[in-house]
Amino acid sequence: MSATDYGWLVLAFPVAGMLIVAFGWRLLPGRLPGWIASGAILGSFLASLGALDTVDGEAHVDSAWTYVDTAGFTADMAILVDPLSVFMCLVVSGVSFLIHVYSVAYMGGDRGYSRYFAYLNYFVFSMLLLVLAANFVILIIGWAFVGAASYLLISFWYRRTTATYAGIKAFVINVIGDVGLVIAAFLLFDNTGALDYAGVFGGAEEAFGTNDGTLVVACLMLLVGAFAKSAQLPLHTWLPDAMEGPTPVSALIHAATMVTAGVYLIARMHPLFELAPTAADISAIIGTATLVFAATVALVVTDLKRVIAYSTISQIGYMVLGVSVAAYGAGLFHLMTHAFFKALLFMGAGSVIGAMAGIQNLDRMGGFRKAMPFTFITFTIGALALAAFPLTAGFFSKDEILAFSIERGGGFVVLALLGYVAAFLTAFYAFRMVFRVFFGDPVPEARELEGGHVAHGEPLNPMTGEAEDTDVGFPGPEHHVAEQSWPMKVAMAILAVLAIVGGVVGIPAATDTLEHFLEPTFEDSRYIDTHPSEGAEWVGLAAGGLISIAAIALAYVFYIRRRGITLQLRDRFAFAHRFLEHKWYFDELYDAVFVRPFTGAGAFGRRVIETDFVQGFIVGGATGVVRAGTSFARAIQTGYVRAYALLLLLGVGALGLYFLVQSS
């Protein structure tokens, strides 16, 4: 089989799984829908491995049918199989498979079990379509599909008001990105006359000079799409709220795969961004701003899942920085390692939240080390990889990005230094989570779990405290803890291993496997020969390792040795704390700039335009004119029968006289 055959198989498995689960769920007993969905993704992963085996550095394009054929222009339902798309397929289907397996147990008690897996398979299909697309039409379709899947899964517990609001918020911001992507595709088509990648990239070389204004605008529009999907400033506000979805969804869509679509887009469009360096520089600056911003917010957020969400925003900032400074291999390497350790962290968080009977507040947690040794170990491994602790996967990938930025020189050195500052914060907040959840005095829930059974609180909304039930549309009655169910354990164990050893594909100078594998895709890059020297990379690694260890040590001092110090600091720097706790007031700003004016305009329209103008002036005026015009006619209608008779007689008499006069 050729590489493209495998590419079609990669797409076919999730579609089949989705259809079987969505339409056959009545016939499928127990947990079978989950296993079918997992099997479909496993098939996809195996097909990706087949593609990995057959792909040979060439870009294979295969068209199934002509999608659009009009006015001398055609767009095909075509897939592109090259090292980049194969790499993305492997990451997406591999991590998705593990999260499917985890979900089989985690969602076991939920009344929406089959619906959940149908959505999940639909998401995986959309994501694979996005990465396999060979032209902008299919890319936009996949792009919009993943947005829809994300909406469906954030609002999965559809009777929980906060979840439906979060879903709407995510969808609206994603649509802003979709519009950006469509405008970019239009601008490129307008100037190059093509929508397939090869045609656009070839045409752009001819149509545009370096930093051509139109091309920069097109690239900025691509960035709007990428930033909305990848939750970068200033379109990041939806991602923390997206944590309202089930925890495996947060792990899969809002950490490991979908939110990295923006990184993939920038990497895929690298010929355009290299032709428009201004756009690439803006992208690098925004990526850096985002990674610093999100890291500072993650320091103070007390919701366990939202800490990890801000961490995700921050880590995607690193990837965006990487692909924007043309460190494509490094950026995608970080994308892969991040998928491993972030999915792992979310799974651990899901386990802890299960043990806490749904409570997500870090202030309420503590001392789970003895109660959940397995979760403790795997979560700590994930946190170590996130903190870029020496020899873990995150260690190699993050520092490669920063080393490459320094190599580019100039302003990029400043960005890299900010990246190191944020790396310190990252390690600190990662271990803030570990120390606050697993160390200290065990909370009642932890003691109960040590005694062998899971705490069962009343079902309520963790955000607002509203009472809920456990029927469909709300989380199910059972709380699942990784310690007690083997599918969750298996998924977490595999990811933990990957989070440790995932770095071996990119150890500088030793095993640059990934970079060599991806090289054919990026061989047209003008920075292909720009590469930090071995010495610089090792210095960078040493610096990153030291920063990581120092930050973990500081977190140890703050949260274990001198526990009161954080409270003192909070009181001392109350203003800064409040600023960070409100997430730099982004939500408040958007509320004031967008939401309030729009609701105000809506209220104005309803009160003045609708009530006063339309109903009052137009409708009321029309009836008033008719009423005034008919007042005479109404006055004749006295209701007296005898008056009618008189009028009738007078009328007939007048007519008779008229005819008499006429005829004589």
Add this chain to the structure above:
Amino acid sequence: MDITWYLVLSAFIFAIGAAGVMSRRNPLVVLLCLELMLNAGNLALVAFSRMHGGEAGQVFALIVMVIAACEVVIGLGIIVAMYRRRLPIDVDEMSELRG
């Protein structure tokens, strides 16, 4: 044949009926006066029929009688209904059609 006298009689009867319809308030009398007006018309029709020597006028007169019978049925029905509902038997009181 001179039909002047027939027409004069017919006009008198019609005028009496019209005056009755407009001046009386008892619906029963109003109905009676309506009959007078219709029959004045009938008389004129029959007179013209005789003058022209055709039968059309007589046929019309028969049809008018049928219509008059129907009208009386409805009118009396209304009056009985008013009586049953203890409404005043007075056409001026029935002025709900005022615009």
